[in-house]
Amino acid sequence: MIRRLSRARAVAASLGLVLIVLGVFGTLTPAQAVGSIHANIVGSGSTWSANALQQWIRNVFNNYQWKITYSESGSTQGRNDFANGTADFGVSEIPYGIANSNEADSPPTRGFRYMPIVAGGTAFMYNLQIAGKRVTNLRLSGENIAKIFTGVITTWNDPAIVVDNPSLSLPATPIVPVVRSDGSGTSAQFSTWMRQEQTGLWDAYCGKVGRPFVNGHCGITSNYPTVPGSGFVSKAGANGVAGYVAQAAAVGSITFVEYSYALNSKFPVVKMLNDAGFYTEPTASNVAVALLQARINEDSTSQNFLTQDLTNVYTNVDARSYPLSSYSYIILPTKEESNFTQDKGLTLADFGSYFLCEGQQQAEALGYSPLPVNLVLGAQQQITQVPGGDPAKTNFAIASCNNPTLDPNDPRGNALATRAPMPQDCDRFGVAQCLTGTGGAREISTAASKTGESGAGGASSGSVGAGASDSAGAVDAAAIADPGATGEAVVDSVAASTVLAGTPQDLAVSHPGVLPAIAVTGAGMGLLLAAVLPPLLGRRSRKALLVRPTRGSPAR
Numbered sequence: 001m002i003r004r005l006s007r008a009r010a011v012a013a014s015l016g017l018v019l020i021v022l023g024v025f026g027t028l029t030p031a032q033a034v035g036s037i038h039a040n041i042v043g044s045g046s047t048w049s050a051n052a053l054q055q056w057i058r059n060v061f062n063n064y065q066w067k068i069t070y071s072e073s074g075s076t077q078g079r080n081d082f083a084n085g086t087a088d089f090g091v092s093e094i095p096y097g098i099a100n101s102n103e104a105d106s107p108p109t110r111g112f113r114y115m116p117i118v119a120g121g122t123a124f125m126y127n128l129q130i131a132g133k134r135v136t137n138l139r140l141s142g143e144n145i146a147k148i149f150t151g152v153i154t155t156w157n158d159p160a161i162v163v164d165n166p167s168l169s170l171p172a173t174p175i176v177p178v179v180r181s182d183g184s185g186t187s188a189q190f191s192t193w194m195r196q197e198q199t200g201l202w203d204a205y206c207g208k209v210g211r212p213f214v215n216g217h218c219g220i221t222s223n224y225p226t227v228p229g230s231g232f233v234s235k236a237g238a239n240g241v242a243g244y245v246a247q248a249a250a251v252g253s254i255t256f257v258e259y260s261y262a263l264n265s266k267f268p269v270v271k272m273l274n275d276a277g278f279y280t281e282p283t284a285s286n287v288a289v290a291l292l293q294a295r296i297n298e299d300s301t302s303q304n305f306l307t308q309d310l311t312n313v314y315t316n317v318d319a320r321s322y323p324l325s326s327y328s329y330i331i332l333p334t335k336e337e338s339n340f341t342q343d344k345g346l347t348l349a350d351f352g353s354y355f356l357c358e359g360q361q362q363a364e365a366l367g368y369s370p371l372p373v374n375l376v377l378g379a380q381q382q383i384t385q386v387p388g389g390d391p392a393k394t395n396f397a398i399a400s401c402n403n404p405t406l407d408p409n410d411p412r413g414n415a416l417a418t419r420a421p422m423p424q425d426c427d428r429f430g431v432a433q434c435l436t437g438t439g440g441a442r443e444i445s446t447a448a449s450k451t452g453e454s455g456a457g458g459a460s461s462g463s464v465g466a467g468a469s470d471s472a473g474a475v476d477a478a479a480i481a482d483p484g485a486t487g488e489a490v491v492d493s494v495a496a497s498t499v500l501a502g503t504p505q506d507l508a509v510s511h512p513g514v515l516p517a518i519a520v521t522g523a524g525m526g527l528l529l530a531a532v533l534p535p536l537l538g539r540r541s542r543k544a545l546l547v548r549p550t551r552g553s554p555a556r
Contacts (some may be wrong), residue, residue, distance in 0.1 A: 045079065076222045100195065181240075
């Protein structure tokens with residue numbers, strides 16, 4: 001019996017020591033330190049990805065009460081706010097210090113990493129009418145888009161645009177290009193494409209606006225330059241440019257903006273000619289196809305891990321591809337500095353885990369394209385570097401990630417791209433164009449306005465689809481740029497954001513944190529004491545009995 005008790009105490013003592021070691025050196029080790037509460041966090045930056053971000057922020061607040069405030073200040077301001085510590089995270093379409101840029105944009109001194117948020121297409125939202133009827137099926141080549149935004153083409157009936165649109169009798173309405181007045185990742189994306197694909201036009205534009213060349217060519221810019229008196233209109237934010245084009249008095253205007261804003265505004269977007277000879281719009285599937293050709297920095301030790309090179313995206317020869325497709329990034333902190341704490345890290349890392357999987361389910365409805373699985377896997381590595389993040393949530397199994405690009409038969413493929421439909425023959429260059437609408441005006445068909453012309457899905461001559469407007473006519477470009485000149489009232493409204501119902505993600509059970517670790521240590525101490533104290537106390541009692549004198553014994 002005594003031997004059995006001794007063995008039991010030895011086992012209890014060993015278990016107690018293990019629990020003590022685990023509590024002190026395991027769950028409490030700094031590498032596994034986890035925030036104890038979901039602290040409020042603040043972000044700043046991109047308007048391109050703002051519609052998706054704001055929806056996800058509403059989702060997690062409604063479902064988990066995590067408070068995240070995001071300021072749609074533009075990518076340049078977002079990078080600056082993160083760098084100077086006034087934002088816990090930044091959001092941008094381009095990294096710090098992009099090559100061939102005209103603007104100084106040095107990386108911050110605080111620790112950071114880039115993590116992809118969502119994919120999407122930079123669309124060309126427009127407001128155009130023919131004889132008072134709304135046009136919803138406009139097509140443009142890349143060259144003609146560049147000519148519009150460099151002031152070379154100035155009217156909608158320019159012969160070059162007529163070639164793109166053989167079914168339309170285009171009006172002599174002045175073209176009013178609407179560009180961003182603030183530092184914008186969208187402008188940087190667009191100017192990156194023009195520098196590479198429309199080099200001559202972009203270089204010539206540099207001369208007009210007085211910008212110096214960078215490495216022999218016009219530089220990439222987040223701040224779109226304009227020529228005074230050219231008829232260009234500059235507005236701040238994606239809502240600013242989209243809201244301007246959506247006004248009834250702004251007939252003839254066109255802007256570049258993320259596809260989501262055209263959907264929310266119920267306005268059409270240009271079908272852009274790709275290198276396969278088809279005109280496509282930036283649907284989720286067309287963007288997914290295009291980005292199969294993106295070159296991603298896969299060096300996890302690089303500061304630019306996961307950033308994109310879109311060179312081959314612009315020239316993708318898949319008929320479904322949309323040329324101006326790209327990704328947006330969140331800039332994550334990797335150190336407890338600039339007032340960033342583990343509690344803030346818990347919120348940010350959990351939010352990242354949410355939108356990488358569950359949030360991507362809403363991407364297409366919001367006007368974006370969900371991230372492919374290879375970027376989700378890379379993004380996991382980035383979240384784990386956020387101080388205070390919970391490994392139980394960030395280390396999710398990719399097979400359980402509720403992302404629509406996940407293909408069980410091809411774990412690193414993109415199911416959305418695999419299922420993407422081929423364009424119709426009427427989307428081919430040189431044939432009578434499709435008459436069906438695009439973007440937010442998909443249900444509004446455009447009548448063929450040339451005698452004998454008809455396209456797939458079109459309405460009969462002289463008619464337009466339901467919802468088209470007859471009331472607003474074209475106005476002079478000067479009146480749009482300066483409404484006071486003719487008394488025209490142009491209200492700078494903004495496009496209303498679409499609000500969708502959020503679906504909560506089943507997140508993993510939280511990491512135990514500090515208090516349970518203390519409990520583990522306490523349990524170990526209890527077992528150790530339970531094993532050690534009884535024998536010690538027993539020996540002490542027996543010794544006391546041996547030395548204590550009995551009553552009546554002679555004194556020594």
